[in-house]
Amino acid sequence: MEEKTRQQPISHFARRQEVRKRSSLERIRDFDEVSLGFNQDQAMSEAGRCFQCPAPKCVRACPVGIDIPEFIKHIQNDDYRAAVKVLKNRNSIPEVTGRVCPQETLCEAVCILAKRGEPVAIGALERFVADSAEEQELDVQRPSGKKVAVIGSGPAALTVAADLQKLGHQVVIYEALHESGGVLTYGIPAFRLPKEIVKKAINYIQRLGVKIEKNIVIGKSLTIDDLLESGFDAIFIGSGAGSPKFLGILGENLIGVFSASEFLTRCNLMKAYKFPEYDTPISVGQRVAVIGGGNVAMDTARTALRLGAKEVRVVYRRTEKEMPARVEEVENAKNEGVQFMTLVNLVKILGNEEVQVRGLECIRMKLGEVDSSGRRKPVEIKGSNFTLDSDTVIVATGQGPNPIISQTTPGLKIDGEGYIVVDGRGRTSRPRVWAAGDIVPNSATVIEAMGGGRNASRDIHLFLQQVGHIRNRNWLG
Numbered sequence: 001m002e003e004k005t006r007q008q009p010i011s012h013f014a015r016r017q018e019v020r021k022r023s024s025l026e027r028i029r030d031f032d033e034v035s036l037g038f039n040q041d042q043a044m045s046e047a048g049r050c051f052q053c054p055a056p057k058c059v060r061a062c063p064v065g066i067d068i069p070e071f072i073k074h075i076q077n078d079d080y081r082a083a084v085k086v087l088k089n090r091n092s093i094p095e096v097t098g099r100v101c102p103q104e105t106l107c108e109a110v111c112i113l114a115k116r117g118e119p120v121a122i123g124a125l126e127r128f129v130a131d132s133a134e135e136q137e138l139d140v141q142r143p144s145g146k147k148v149a150v151i152g153s154g155p156a157a158l159t160v161a162a163d164l165q166k167l168g169h170q171v172v173i174y175e176a177l178h179e180s181g182g183v184l185t186y187g188i189p190a191f192r193l194p195k196e197i198v199k200k201a202i203n204y205i206q207r208l209g210v211k212i213e214k215n216i217v218i219g220k221s222l223t224i225d226d227l228l229e230s231g232f233d234a235i236f237i238g239s240g241a242g243s244p245k246f247l248g249i250l251g252e253n254l255i256g257v258f259s260a261s262e263f264l265t266r267c268n269l270m271k272a273y274k275f276p277e278y279d280t281p282i283s284v285g286q287r288v289a290v291i292g293g294g295n296v297a298m299d300t301a302r303t304a305l306r307l308g309a310k311e312v313r314v315v316y317r318r319t320e321k322e323m324p325a326r327v328e329e330v331e332n333a334k335n336e337g338v339q340f341m342t343l344v345n346l347v348k349i350l351g352n353e354e355v356q357v358r359g360l361e362c363i364r365m366k367l368g369e370v371d372s373s374g375r376r377k378p379v380e381i382k383g384s385n386f387t388l389d390s391d392t393v394i395v396a397t398g399q400g401p402n403p404i405i406s407q408t409t410p411g412l413k414i415d416g417e418g419y420i421v422v423d424g425r426g427r428t429s430r431p432r433v434w435a436a437g438d439i440v441p442n443s444a445t446v447i448e449a450m451g452g453g454r455n456a457s458r459d460i461h462l463f464l465q466q467v468g469h470i471r472n473r474n475w476l477g
């Protein structure tokens with residue numbers, strides 16, 4: 001256990017601590033982490049700001065229900081080991097969520113100090129504790145004799161795997177790629193989420209006893225029915241939404257047009273930025289246009305800068321206020337030199353005789369009525385078309401589910417966009433099969449995937465406890 005050396009005075013009225021960052025000049029030259037997190041004194045001072053509210057709203061706002069005042073109290077007492085235990089009771093990968101969770105719209109948004117504009121920096125404290133605490137002893141119940149197959153190894157799948165393995169069920173993860181972690185590994189760049197942090201989180205889950213089988217595509221190598229017939233009592237699908245969506249405009253087939261998924265996967269998973277040390281190259285031109293305004297667009301733009309682009313522009317059809325990206329990441333992108341063209345929409349991509357991108361035709365937009373997303377709808381300003389020089393276009397306007405599992409699983413109900421339909425417990429239309437994360441409708445963040453996974457794992461556990469008694473009932477199929 002960490003030595004209890006210091007007892008800092010508690011001051012609820014101290015200013016919120018600023019997370020330390022590397023300078024923009026230094027950080028755009030490499031893929032090392034931008035944020036340096038809190039040091040010990042900052043963490044202690046920030047923890048001292050927490051009021052320890054008796055009915056804390058932050059806990060309810062956290063999709064996995066972390067006991068936030070409790071873990072912060074342990075930081076105040078200099079007991080990081082106890083703090084991390086509280087975190088891991090509810091969240092098996094706090095080193096990840098502490099870095100990428102949109103805290104500003106969740107736990108921190110409802111902190112009593114948010115009224116003063118400076119909520120307790122819950123995410124930064126979570127990261128600090130997860131990074132600082134010593135290895136925890138593992139708390140796993142005795143084997144239940146039940147087996148669960150988990151498809152995918154992103155945050156939803158890792159949550160379900162950890163929860164169920166801790167409860168004594170044997171979990172086997174089937175991952176299509178040669179690395180585990182889902183978007184945490186191949187999507188979010190190392191300068192925001194270092195790969196050794198993701199490996200540490202996965203290593204913890206393997207130490208619990210979860211087995212990971214890589215390079216197995218469910219729907220191709222094996223089907224859901226093969227898994228059920230081979231003796232698994234329950235299946236969880238956490239296959240995410242990794243198929244890129246294109247815009248369906250002229251010029252999308254030109255050389256120099258990428259989907260953000262391909263661009264980031266080549267860079268993160270195949271280490272294109274270390275070519276020729278690694279096999280997969282990626283060519284990024286001098287003038288890069290990134291289409292979209294979400295986290296994926298910010299990550300893509302910042303990656304393109306680091307790969308040597310002279311000029312990177314984000315082209316977004318609404319205003320900055322409507323951008324779905326985290327505010328912090330938009331600021332980071334700006335400080336690194338990414339330019340923003342808002343209220344601009346892409347009309348077509350222009351090519352030269354060598355069928356390579358030479359520019360974009362764009363149109364200016366204005367905001368109209370509020371649409372179904374709750375944001376004001378962008379409307380074209382007639383006749384405002386203009387062209388923009390560019391040699392690389394990266395489309396970051398969204399991803400959807402890959403149909404391979406739904407096409408090979410008879411009776412699995414999907415909606416009009418291919419997402420798997422689930423009930424409030426994460427159950428699909430197929431008996432013994434649950435799903436959560438980006439593969440189900442209305443989930444788009446790491447912590448939503450984990451919250452959905454936790455919901456499903458609770459129901460899977462209840463089901464497994466009863467399985468011996470109810471094997472012949474209809475729901476078992």
Ligand code: FAD
Binds near residue numbers: 151217436
């Ligand atoms: P995923 O993370 O997508 O993982 C799914 C896994 O399933 C993958 O490993 C895939 O290979 C595997 N798989 C798919 N099909 C099969 C199959 N047939 N057989 C076996 N395995 C299969 N969210 C945030 O909260 N904060 C952020 O800052 C943030 N930034 C993002 C940046 C980028 C570039 C991207 C792409 C997303 C970002 N997100 C962010 C969203 C977040 O990463 C996702 O919502 C989350 O990862 C979804 O988790 P998941 O478990 O559903 O699936």
Ligand code: SF4
Binds near residue numbers: 066098101
């Ligand atoms: Fe807040 Fe996310 Fe941590 Fe929950 S997991 S306490 S929402 S930062």
